[in-house]
Amino acid sequence: MASGAVTGREPVATVSVEDGDVGGPGMGPKGARLAGIGGIHVCPCDNGIVREPLGGVPHRDPDDDSPKEACGVFGVYAPGQPVAHMTYLGLYALQHRGQESAGMAVSDGDQVTVVKDMGLVSHVFDERTLAPLTGDLAIGHTRYSTTGSSTWRNAQPVYRGVGDTQFALGHNGNLVNTAELAREAGMLDGTVASDSDLVAELVAAELDRAASVSVHPSAPSGGHAADPTLMGRGATLDAAVAAVLPRLEGAFSLVFMDEHRIIGVRDPNGLRPLCLGRLEGGWVMASESPALDVVGAHFVREVEPGEMVIIDESGVTSRRPFPEDRLNPSLCIFEFVYFARPDTRLYGQSVHHARVRQGELLAEQAPVEADMVMGVPESGLPAAEGYARASGIPYGQGLVKNRYIGRTFIAPSQEMRALGVRMKLNPLRENLTGKRVVVVDDSVVRGTTQKQLVKMLREAGVAEVHLRLTSPPIKWSCFYGIDTGRRSELLAANLTVEEIRDYLDVDTLAFITLDRLVASTGAPGAGFCAACFTGEYPVPVPVSLSKGVLEATPEAPSGIGAPVTSGLFAPAMLPADDARQGG
Numbered sequence: 001m002a003s004g005a006v007t008g009r010e011p012v013a014t015v016s017v018e019d020g021d022v023g024g025p026g027m028g029p030k031g032a033r034l035a036g037i038g039g040i041h042v043c044p045c046d047n048g049i050v051r052e053p054l055g056g057v058p059h060r061d062p063d064d065d066s067p068k069e070a071c072g073v074f075g076v077y078a079p080g081q082p083v084a085h086m087t088y089l090g091l092y093a094l095q096h097r098g099q100e101s102a103g104m105a106v107s108d109g110d111q112v113t114v115v116k117d118m119g120l121v122s123h124v125f126d127e128r129t130l131a132p133l134t135g136d137l138a139i140g141h142t143r144y145s146t147t148g149s150s151t152w153r154n155a156q157p158v159y160r161g162v163g164d165t166q167f168a169l170g171h172n173g174n175l176v177n178t179a180e181l182a183r184e185a186g187m188l189d190g191t192v193a194s195d196s197d198l199v200a201e202l203v204a205a206e207l208d209r210a211a212s213v214s215v216h217p218s219a220p221s222g223g224h225a226a227d228p229t230l231m232g233r234g235a236t237l238d239a240a241v242a243a244v245l246p247r248l249e250g251a252f253s254l255v256f257m258d259e260h261r262i263i264g265v266r267d268p269n270g271l272r273p274l275c276l277g278r279l280e281g282g283w284v285m286a287s288e289s290p291a292l293d294v295v296g297a298h299f300v301r302e303v304e305p306g307e308m309v310i311i312d313e314s315g316v317t318s319r320r321p322f323p324e325d326r327l328n329p330s331l332c333i334f335e336f337v338y339f340a341r342p343d344t345r346l347y348g349q350s351v352h353h354a355r356v357r358q359g360e361l362l363a364e365q366a367p368v369e370a371d372m373v374m375g376v377p378e379s380g381l382p383a384a385e386g387y388a389r390a391s392g393i394p395y396g397q398g399l400v401k402n403r404y405i406g407r408t409f410i411a412p413s414q415e416m417r418a419l420g421v422r423m424k425l426n427p428l429r430e431n432l433t434g435k436r437v438v439v440v441d442d443s444v445v446r447g448t449t450q451k452q453l454v455k456m457l458r459e460a461g462v463a464e465v466h467l468r469l470t471s472p473p474i475k476w477s478c479f480y481g482i483d484t485g486r487r488s489e490l491l492a493a494n495l496t497v498e499e500i501r502d503y504l505d506v507d508t509l510a511f512i513t514l515d516r517l518v519a520s521t522g523a524p525g526a527g528f529c530a531a532c533f534t535g536e537y538p539v540p541v542p543v544s545l546s547k548g549v550l551e552a553t554p555e556a557p558s559g560i561g562a563p564v565t566s567g568l569f570a571p572a573m574l575p576a577d578d579a580r581q582g583g
């Protein structure tokens with residue numbers, strides 16, 4: 001009987017649940033006790049007692065127009081060390097990858113305990129929450145939802161108990177064959193709420209199947225008693241994960257754990273990052289290298305596309321569960337533009353340096369006479385520095401960021417929404433009045449942020465605004481875990497560059513070319529996904545997913561040439577994106 005505990009906002013009394021075994025795909029743990037206890041309920045998808053989340057779902061900032069990252073994952077194997085606290089620090093370092101929910105699973109060798117809730121890492125965990133989470137290994141997760149809504153149930157790590165095996169998983173990315181896999185496995189509608197939940201269900205079913213075929217020699221008349229030696233040995237999770245992985249398509253950097261090991265996996269395209277670090281007496285895996293630094297681990301290497309890394313008492317083992325012909329390194333190039341922290345290293349290259357280089361290359365590509373170069377905080381700042389250096393135009397600060405506005409602040413009303421950008425960024429008039437400014441930013445998605453920003457700069461008295469973007473025009477939706485929104489919402493999918501310039505009311509506008517962006521990474525031959533710029537998806541996107549997303553909607557503006565003052569791109573008509581669930 002698995003006796004893992006899944007808790008909500010605060011750990012509550014761990015109660016053994018008469019859960020029996022998982023009964024195969026879609027069944028979930030049988031016999032889980034369903035009882036309401038004063039605001040506490042047993043979640044039918046997990047084993048154990050949970051508390052209803054208190055914090056509610058953070059609203060998406062309606063004025064934050066950047067593409068949204070999908071998640072951060074972390075894992076640590078360090079017997080005798082404070083693994084829960086280390087996971088907390090690791091998640092803190094990965095907070096930028098997801099702010100909707102946070103969670104961790106910790107094993108003390110006998111029991112896996114999961115604590116997760118909606119909100120930021122600092123909201124979900126405090127000393128009181130972490131203190132009882134003692135153990136030798138842990139995984140953690142910060143979430144931004146893409147497939148599956150932003151609810152407590154979909155917060156991660158996802159937990160399953162099968163026979164004597166308990167396991168948990170955290171997922172960064174997005175599967176493109178979720179529906180097909182669920183159908184193939186005969187799951188009923190609603191059985192799984194997200195692609196990550198589906199992976200857990202498939203692994204649970206594989207464990208269950210392994211148990212039922214490992215007939216104990218002494219079982220009467222060839223019955224289906226689980227082989228206790230197999231189920232208890234722990235190698236079973238490795239085998240179940242390796243059996244499931246080839247069926248998954250899309251983007252997935254995964255961390256798994258059972259009572260005795262952690263496992264890290266990167267999809268055959270390596271769309272989302274994952275790296276490995278060494279600790280005194282242990283190992284760490286994380287989406288980005290700063291999460292290694294913060295726990296005192298040193299970077300060893302990136303987990304390779306298509307690689308499965310198992311860490312247990314015998315050390316690190318590498319497996320290759322995917323067929324050779326699926327290996328096609330295609331790291332999301334947006335990691336270098338916006339998503340990753342500047343102090344992260346990807347493909348062995350500094351993300352900060354790549355951003356500076358993007359500015360330098362933009363200065364060569366799109367020079368302009370101006371008095372000052374400024375960046376839009378934060379991701380535009382290194383590129384502005386590069387543009388200024390390459391152009392010889394002085395670098396200056398034109399915008400002050402309110403450092404206390406988090407990414408999840410709630411716009412109080414429709415009227416206040418118009419002030420949204422100003423709540424986060426305020427112009428430094430003394431530096432701007434009468435000047436011709438080059439403004440460097442990372443991307444244009446719907447253009448809402450830039451439109452308000454330019455208006456604000458003009459009100460501050462700038463003479464000219466020359467906008468430079470460190471990504472090419474985003475013309476296609478992402479299906480690999482980045483929320484770009486529907487194609488009909490993408491400004492560049494519907495307007496030419498000149499029309500966008502007109503809409504944003506800037507004097508000149510330039511997007512970096514894709515070849516320059518690739519060159520800026522310092523690893524041009526390493527392999528990148530650039531599908532949101534080119535429409536060339538490295539992993540085929542099923543028609544069922546692309547329907548309604550790949551094509552522009554009928555209401556998208558045509559006949560272009562006039563400024564867009566009404567219709568899809570009129571600011572008042574832009575959909576509130578907290579209702580959006582990207583692919």
Ligand code: SF4
Pocket residue numbers: 271332333334335477478479480481482529530531532533
């Ligand atoms: S489509 Fe764009 S955002 Fe999505 S993985 Fe590819 S490059 Fe990244």
